[in-house]
Amino acid sequence: MDVGSDLRKRFCVIHNPNAGTRGRLLFRNTVRELQRAGCHISIVDTTQHERGERIAKDAALSGQFDAIVAAGGDGTLHDVLRGIAGSNIPLGLIPSGTANIFSREIDLPTTPVALAEVLMRGPTFKVPVSVCNGHPFAFVVGVGFDAAAVQIFEKYQARRFGTFGIIATALATLWIHNEKPISIRTPQEEWVAHWVIVTRIQRFAGGLKLTPHADIKQPTFHVVSFQQRGRLRLALQLARMLFAIHGQSRNLRISVCQEVILEGSGSLPVQIDGELIGKLPLQLKFLTLQVPIITG
Structure with missing residues (x-):
């Protein structure tokens, strides 16, 4: 596990607005905590897989951000990971979706204050990139x-x-x-x-x-x-x-x-990753790439 020496202050947040009341509150309050801490946050709302992936890729290549954040469920994570695979920029999560299975797996906190602290100062661990028919997926x-x-x-x-x-x-x-x-x-x-x-x-x-x-x-x-x-x-x-x-x-x-x-x-x-995409036949394998994930 790697611990970044610099405080993260610049975030591109790719947000799926189709969340329930609890998810919306977690998202809004986490963003508010980051803003109170002086962070610069660029938020893009999207429910389209290809658009979310494209935005994440452009943000990762821009050099303007310290992390790309998926704010939504496991499907939003899927899109962001596909976009940044191959770059070294950290991927953060605001688990505001329905299942949020991946965020449970890595034991992310679920309160806005703790989550904002993790996004700014949390360590990262590297995840090998897996692909399905050549396209990266999360888990x-x-x-x-x-x-x-x-x-x-x-x-x-x-x-x-x-x-x-x-x-x-x-x-x-x-x-x-x-x-x-x-x-x-x-x-x-x-x-x-x-x-x-x-x-x-x-x-x-x-x-x-x-x-x-x-x-x-x-x-x-x-x-x-x-x-x-x-x-x-x-x-x-x-x-x-x-x-x-x-x-x-x-x-x-x-x-x-x-x-x-x-x-x-x-x-x-x-x-x-919880989304209805793809059809048989499927080939799953690993690439030599890794993605840094921010954790608590």
């Missing part, structure tokens, strides 16, 4: 059930209903999702499953610890595959995840690798 790719759940969640704007919306989405997906086989290939082995999560961190939806040995600082993927079909088996596996029952089972397989290829029907839903 997770899902094919099958979880991507179908994201589809339903977004279609019906279920974030408005909080925890109830998440539960209702899971139940609806369990009922209507059409499972299809997914071929998984690593340099060491090949197998077939009906739901695949390729992750670099321990936490999954709702902060559940799905892969307790994963480490974002390492160039490794944890390939979590659910191999048996059927709503009952899927419901049982979801219950295991909910109650943090880890490890292999007849239905669950976890493999660790540095490269993986996923193939199957192009109609299968795909989520990358």
Whole structure:
């Protein structure tokens, strides 16, 4: 972990305004604390993936900022990371989105005063850059059930209903999702499953610890595959995840690798960092690049 010798005072903040009340308050109050500390802040609001990426890239190349900040959820993080990959500028977070899984993973504070202090003075750690079909992503790719759940969640704007919306989405997906086989290939082995999560961190939806040995600082993927079909088996596996029952089972397989290829029907839903982008086939691997992430 690296500790910067200079105080960060110049921030480009890429903000997704589609946040709930708590997220908006955290964003506004954190920005206010930074301004009180004499920081220069340039804020750009956007909900468009390509625009967020482009703004982050231009800001990183400008030399006018000490850090680029993603203010939103994991999708905003995804866009900013894609934009700054290959530069040495630190990436900061104001976790004002719905899930904020990555910010939980690195134990960011959730109060404006503490978060502003982290952005100005917090140490950084370097994260190896992973790519999916050549495009950088932050931490997770899902094919099958979880991507179908994201589809339903977004279609019906279920974030408005909080925890109830998440539960209702899971139940609806369990009922209507059409499972299809997914071929998984690593340099060491090949197998077939009906739901695949390729992750670099321990936490999954709702902060559940799905892969307790994963480490974002390492160039490794944890390939979590659910191999048996059927709503009952899927419901049982979801219950295991909910109650943090880890490890292999007849239905669950976890493999660790540095490269993986996923193939199957192009109609299968795909989520990358919680956003519905991409489709099969997918090739995931690591580059030699690293991105500095500001942490507490």
